[in-house]
Amino acid sequence: MGGPGEAELPDDLLLRAERSPPGAGKAKKAARKPARGARGRNCHIRNLMVKVRDLGLGFNSDEIVLFKYCSGSCHRARSNYDLTLGTLLRQQLIAPGPQERVLSHPCCRPTRYEAVSFMDVQNTWQTVEKLSAAECSCIG
Structure with missing residues (x-):
């Protein structure tokens, strides 16, 4: 005879569990939360405070702006095309x-961008469209 409560389970539930591939329940839990070391590698937004003149766009300004950029790997997003290629x-x-x-x-x-505004040395507000990342995703 089996353990306590075994007789209470319907036969179809036992058969369903037997048909499931080994570790099927574990894979779902692992997919929800990335491993501790994998968090920094997945595609995400990073922030950098940078002087406007260091952006390389030709603006003369001493202001510091928040530049957001995409960083990380997309190995989990590889498709059959990527594997074959x-x-x-x-x-x-x-x-x-x-x-x-x-x-x-x-x-x-980036899959979506933000504009960045700042004041130049002539005290004129400048706005640069689509300068900073607002959302990141694995593309390709």
């Missing part, structure tokens, strides 16, 4: 030209 590149069945770069993985890129 990576294999074909490794086998050298696809050979990019000298000035080409073929990527076999999605990239962490």
